[in-house]
Amino acid sequence: MPEGKPNSAGPIRVALLGCGTVGTEVVRLLTDQAADLTARIGAPVVLTGIAVRKPNKHREVPAELLTTDAAALVASDVDLVVEVIGGIEPARTLLLEALRSGKSVVTANKALLAEHSAELFEAADASGADLYFEAAVAGAIPLLRPLRESLAGDRITRVMGIVNGTTNFILSGMDATGASYSETLEEASRLGYAEADPTADVDGFDAASKAAILASLAFHTRVTASDVHREGISAVSASDIAAAKGLGRTVKLLAICERVTETAEDGTTKESVAARVHPAMIPRSHPLAGVNGAFNAVFVEADAAGEMMFYGQGAGGAPTASAVLGDLVAVARNRVHGGRGPRESAYAGLPVRSIGQTPTRYHISLDVADRAGVLAQVAAVFAEHDVSIAAVRQEGRVDDASLVIVTHAASDAALRSTVDKVGGLPVVRDVVSVMRVEGEEQ
Amino acid sequence: MPEGKPNSAGPIRVALLGCGTVGTEVVRLLTDQAADLTARIGAPVVLTGIAVRKPNKHREVPAELLTTDAAALVASDVDLVVEVIGGIEPARTLLLEALRSGKSVVTANKALLAEHSAELFEAADASGADLYFEAAVAGAIPLLRPLRESLAGDRITRVMGIVNGTTNFILSGMDATGASYSETLEEASRLGYAEADPTADVDGFDAASKAAILASLAFHTRVTASDVHREGISAVSASDIAAAKGLGRTVKLLAICERVTETAEDGTTKESVAARVHPAMIPRSHPLAGVNGAFNAVFVEADAAGEMMFYGQGAGGAPTASAVLGDLVAVARNRVHGGRGPRESAYAGLPVRSIGQTPTRYHISLDVADRAGVLAQVAAVFAEHDVSIAAVRQEGRVDDASLVIVTHAASDAALRSTVDKVGGLPVVRDVVSVMRVEGEEQ
Structure with a gap:
């Protein structure tokens, strides 16, 4: 269908790919809200089929709509395809097929968008179709x-922001109970907050996909999941959490996307972007510190607008379906009234910085011998590696002492060399915790 | 210009009406971001003129663009008109003229939208023009x-939500210092947080306009400023603030828009909407309690999405200009690529409930004689008026006592009769504070 060509003749025909928790809710909303959707779009929406792998599984959807032939459903006479299967294949092939034949696509698939958005946008552009994906990041927000x-x-x-509910549930739990990572993960699995295989969440893959999507949209450039520095939460220890607490901080898994502007000696500026996912200590007074459980929250800073925060449910069937339906209305309106939604905006073409080029602040907690001169020895190692110390706190105990150091911004590499050398000092008994610090003045 | 007709031939020609703080920032952003805007829109933006009343006033904008003839500027060959004059006239006449001649409009004018949106949307519909107004509510958010x-x-x-910065600055100040309303208003004026004539802010007119706009969009129905129950903050006393503090609460001026569903005995349901602006006590633990100064924050609850919060700068030149520019890009993209933004969606046509039909919870603080039987007498008056008491706290002092009562939801009228009668009881020395309570379980 050529760009902007209105199709006001009849109803908007929709194919649904996938019918798990989100898909079932999409079907429910399409039914319950039918009259409202018709009024808002200017035409009724008709669900023509639902592609599933196992048609005999019990679902609260009309059985006559189910089909196992997703490709045939996509090839049939529909205006738009809603995809809630997840994962790369077969979603990628099906959506490329839909877009190439001029069918608009609404998807909640973060992994696909984070890896193949360029290809998807090209297909959409070639045929004039829309590609919307609000549900792919931060659920209903x-x-x-x-x-x-x-x-x-x-x-x-x-x-x-905090864009992964599972890891947030686990870190909130560790903070509340003092329990270890593995105990809390087990509890999260038992309660249904963690998948049987929690790798995608706890190792930060899910958050990294979302960071790639956010960075691409925010900075008008292409960032894929593999550009995102990724550290999960499995190495966060009860000692880390306790050390954070002792300093009025808490630990969160953050997705951070930044625009970096460097000014050369001749006054010219060079821009680049950085995207990273890692656990970090943030002050308890920071608004993100109070975001618990399945909730997500994202801070956005812009030159003119200043600081904004968006908060809401980051996952779950109904919240995700709400975001899918919002996109469905937008795409359907474009079909009825002509016009198109935003295309890929990647004109900026900014280079992506590695984590090695992205200095951050660190918190280091050490068990040291309680005798004079220890701080001098430790501080010397930091100085030697050009890692500047912002704050130090030393507390004596029975026969040893705790030394807490917060650095100014330092590179990953410099910090690691420093910690390695400090850990080898005879006066240092143990490196208790090393963690990045965010949400404070640099 | 007929609906959806692309104008991809040349640049997007823009007329700016008004050049105060926001207008100046709009001009600055159009200049500073020119290359980015061109890339994002697909065509360059050209500012063809700026209508002002006093052309000789010093402004940081190109003098050759200034004109005092706003009508001629609107009638000239432009694609879109940005209005940041504010107030009803001449903005209304100018924008109607622009829309009728097919020029799209971006406006920050909440008072105009809250009174005349039907007329403006009709004019936009007739010619196929766009009408965008993100900057009218909650600034950059x-x-x-x-x-x-x-x-x-x-x-x-x-x-x-909290949608007015001036009143929020005053109430935050009263809470922090314990000072009176008039002292704090004076301080706010001195610091530039309140206008020379603060009526529009402190009497809730500004917030009521915003509530009307929010209710219209949220519920797909027409709500005008005159439909909004409005109480300002000038009657909020230092005693009210102290009473709130004593109960772990704080006082905020809230704009509240609600959908009310009533089920009749025969099972049929009837929907209506209510919109109100008034000061209310909210728990200090509520996220809105921490929103201070010029910041705004709005909670939204939806059936599927659940609870969301939006937070950011609610006023100021640059934040408001950011919202104006976002709309400008959307409208310009529609010109270049065809298509239209959302039109008025008022199909629901829901009746608006008066405040008399909108029960809320109340907090009442009384100075009473410290003797047996006082509570029984007071409680009897509440029972007589069918106002149910949720919680009571009585504290003895030297020779009198403080009695604090929090009610279950009660109508405005019932509450007022109750308080009148209670105030006349011989054992009641003074009605210290009467205020609505929000943000807690009903």
Whole structure:
């Protein structure tokens, strides 16, 4: 269908790919809200089929719509395809097919978007179809539309948020109980907050996909999941949590996307972007510190708009379906009234910095011998590696002492060499905790 | 220009009406971001003129663009008109003229939208022009686009927020210092946080306009400023603030928009909406309690999405200009690529409930004689008026006592009769504070 060509003749025909928790909720909302959707779109929506792998599984959806032939459903006479299967294949092939034949796509698939958005956008552009994916990041929170559209006249400098519910549940639990990572993960699995194989969440893959999508939209450049520095939470120890608490901080898994502007000696500036996912200590007074359980929250900083925060449910069937339906209405309106949603905006073509080029602040907690001169020895190692110390706290105990150091911004590499050498000093008994620090003045 | 007709031939020509703080920032962003805007829109933006009343006033904008003839500027060959004059006239006449001649409009004018949106949308519809107004509510916070678009597939039930910076500055100040309303207002004026004539802010007119806009978008119905129950903050006393503090609460001026569903005996349901602006006590643990100064924050509740919060700068030149520019990009993209933004969605046509039909909880603080039987007498008056008591706290002092009562939801009228009668009891020395309570379980 050529760009902007209105199709006001009849109803909007929709194919649904996948019918798990989110898909079932999409079907429910399409039914319950039918009259409202018709009024808002200007035409009724008709669900023509639902592609599933196991048609005999019990589902609260009309059985006559189920099919196992997703490719045939995509090839059939539909205006738009909603994809809630997840994962790369077969979603990628099906959506490329849909877009190439001019069918608009609404998807909640973060992994696919984070890896193959260029290819998907090209297919959409070639046929004039729409590609919407609000549900792919932060569930029900309207976040991508604000980044793509509301802030399109501003210059976004930073996006930082909690975008994974499972890891947030685990870290909140460790903070509340003092329990270890493995105990708390077990509890999360038992309660249904962690998948049987929790790798995608706890190792930060899910958050990294979301960071890639956020960075691409915020900075008008291409960032894929493999560009994102990724550290999960499995190495976060009860000692780390205790050390954070002792300093009025808490530990969160953060996704951070930054625009970096460097000014050369001749006054010219060079821009680049950095995206990273890692656990970090943040002050308890920071608004993100109070975000618990399945909730997500994302801070956005822009030159003119200043600081904004978006908060809401980051996962779950109904919240995710709400985001899918919002996109469905937008795409359907474009079909009825003509016009197109935003295309890929990657004109900035900014280079991506590695974590080695992205200095951050660190918190280091050491068990040391309680005698004079220890701080001098430790501080000398930091100085030697050019890692500047921002604050030190030393507390004597029975026959040893705890030494807590917070650095100014330092590179990953410099910090690691420093910690290695400090850990080898005879006066240092143990390196208790090393963690990045965020959410404070640099 | 007919709906969806692309104008990809040349640059997007823009007229700016008004050049105060916001207008100056709009000009600055159009200049500073020119290359980015061109890339994001697909065509360059050209500012063809700026209508002002006093052309000789010093401004940081190109003098050759200034004109005092706003009508001629609107009638000239432009694609879109940005209005940041404020107030009803001449803005209304100018924008109607622009829309009727097919020029799209971006405005930050909450008073105009809250009174005349029907007329403006009709004019836009007749010519196929766009009408965008993100900057009219909550400054830089992307809020209207999420309500109009992201949540278009959901059923919004409640919107509650802090949408006026001046009153929030005053109430935060009273809470921090214990000073009176008039002292704090004076301080706010001195620091530039309150206008020379603060009526629009302190009497709640500004917040009521915003509530009308929010209710219209959230519930797909027409709500005007005159439909909004409005109480300002000038009657909030130091005693009210002290009473709130004693109970772990703080006082905020809230704009609250609600969808009310009543089920009749025969099972049929009837929907209506209510919108109100008034000071209320909220728990200090509530996220809105921590929103201070010029910041705004709005909670949105929807059936599927659950609870969301949007937080950011609610006023100021640059933040408001950011929202204006976001709309400008959207409108310009529609010109270049064809298509239209959302039109008025008022199909629901829901009746608006008066405050008399909108029960809320109340906090009442009384100075009473410290003797037996006082509570019984007071409680009898509440029972007589069918106002149910949720909690009571009585504290003896030297020769009198303080009695604090929190009610269950009660109507405005019932509460007022109750307080009148209680105030007349011989054992009651003074009615110290009467205030609505929000943000807690009903």
